[in-house]
Amino acid sequence: MKVVITGGTGMLGRRLALRLLANSELIGHSGDKERIDRLILVDAYEPVEPTPADPRVEIIKADICDPKVLDKIIDDNVDSIFHFAAVVSGGAEEDFNLGYNVNLDGTRNLFESCKKVNATPRVIFTSSLAVYGGFRDIVDDTPLLPQSSYGAQKAIGEIMLNDYTRKGFLDGRSLRLPTIVVRPGKPNRAASGFASSILREPLQGSKAICPVSPETRMLILSPRRAVQAFIDVHNAESDHLGFRRGVMMNGISPSIGEMVFALKDIAGSKIADRIIWKPDSEIQRMVDSWPWFANGIIGRELGFEPDESIEEVVQSFIEDELDGNILV
Numbered sequence: 001m002k003v004v005i006t007g008g009t010g011m012l013g014r015r016l017a018l019r020l021l022a023n024s025e026l027i028g029h030s031g032d033k034e035r036i037d038r039l040i041l042v043d044a045y046e047p048v049e050p051t052p053a054d055p056r057v058e059i060i061k062a063d064i065c066d067p068k069v070l071d072k073i074i075d076d077n078v079d080s081i082f083h084f085a086a087v088v089s090g091g092a093e094e095d096f097n098l099g100y101n102v103n104l105d106g107t108r109n110l111f112e113s114c115k116k117v118n119a120t121p122r123v124i125f126t127s128s129l130a131v132y133g134g135f136r137d138i139v140d141d142t143p144l145l146p147q148s149s150y151g152a153q154k155a156i157g158e159i160m161l162n163d164y165t166r167k168g169f170l171d172g173r174s175l176r177l178p179t180i181v182v183r184p185g186k187p188n189r190a191a192s193g194f195a196s197s198i199l200r201e202p203l204q205g206s207k208a209i210c211p212v213s214p215e216t217r218m219l220i221l222s223p224r225r226a227v228q229a230f231i232d233v234h235n236a237e238s239d240h241l242g243f244r245r246g247v248m249m250n251g252i253s254p255s256i257g258e259m260v261f262a263l264k265d266i267a268g269s270k271i272a273d274r275i276i277w278k279p280d281s282e283i284q285r286m287v288d289s290w291p292w293f294a295n296g297i298i299g300r301e302l303g304f305e306p307d308e309s310i311e312e313v314v315q316s317f318i319e320d321e322l323d324g325n326i327l328v
């Protein structure tokens with residue numbers, strides 16, 4: 001199989017690539033598991049983390065805003081595409097044009113490249129719970145009423161994916177993700193970045209700023225569970241999705257106070273005391289426009305499993321990213 005990941009050297013793209021290389025297979029056109037022979041990671045920027053060293057991997061530095069580049073990568077042999085390249089929430093809110101160029105036009109470029117080839121690749125589009133806007137509780141049928149440019153761009157991307165699928169140009173599936181916590185590495189421009197910082201930085205010996213109140217709730221999912229959900233949605237039978245190609249990924253909804261409590265429980269008060277509380281009304285406003293509780297039945301029926309607890313989220317970060325070591 002030839003598999004492409006756009007944004008492939010980013011946080012989720014890289015982790016998915018490593019998991020695909022370890023598993024070596026995905027469900028192919030035959031409906032059975034097929035071997036992955038080529039894994040192409042497309043990204044516009046230099047990788048922040050080491051890229052996978054594997055003969056099946058090819059890294060292509062390319063901007064998805066350039067349709068000609070995508071036309072060269074997406075050929076008749078492409079079986080699966082995971083579309084992760086995006087300007088994330090804070091970035092898309094700050095730079096309106098860049099957000100629409102990458103998140104909307106870049107996505108359309110990719111779908112157009114799929115339309116031109118003699119193949120019907122499975123395309124996994126990474127959407128976000130930001131498509132729902134200000135609803136506190138969300139279910140599968142909650143209307144998409146985004147309250148940010150990023151959420152609007154993701155909602156439009158989902159609708160385009162449905163239409164390109166309906167026309168038979170691709171076999172699309174969108175996964176609406178909650179905020180990924182704990183995000184490893186350095187903070188990115190996502191408005192939700194603090195939710196990872198308040199766990200990641202203290203565990204690695206640094207201070208972190210928390211800009212929202214302890215009562216604020218966030219819907220979260222660990223990178224480990226997110227990567228598994230991408231593989232699950234890719235491998236799901238097309239008929240199970242029907243005309244609704246977007247699936248909501250449930251998360252857990254700890255309050256920020258509960259997250260800090262879990263950190264204290266696992267790592268001790270000295271580490272939890274590294275959090276500095278500094279309210280920021282703009283971040284609080286954005287976070288308050290995101291849903292708090294998700295109860296999607298379709299994802300559950302398809303077998304997508306969120307983390308069981310905030311403790312599991314913290315532990316999986318310590319195991320996967322810190323090799324079990326906390327800096328006291």
Ligand SMILES: NC(=O)c1ccc[n+]([C@@H]2O[C@H](COP(=O)([O-])OP(=O)(O)OC[C@H]3O[C@@H](n4cnc5c(N)ncnc54)[C@H](O)[C@@H]3O)[C@@H](O)[C@H]2O)c1
Pocket residue numbers: 006007008009010011012013042043044045062063064065083084085086087088102106126127128129177178179180181183188190192
């Ligand atoms: N991390 C989260 O909490 C979260 C939640 C919901 C949805 N998502 C979505 O998941 C996807 C992956 O997120 P992530 O956390 O890995 O983000 P990330 O920022 O780590 O990765 C995105 C990658 O896209 C690349 N990119 C940006 N513009 C590009 C362009 N024009 N052409 C090619 N590459 C470009 C970046 O260099 C980066 O490597 C994104 O689409 C994001 O919107 C993430």
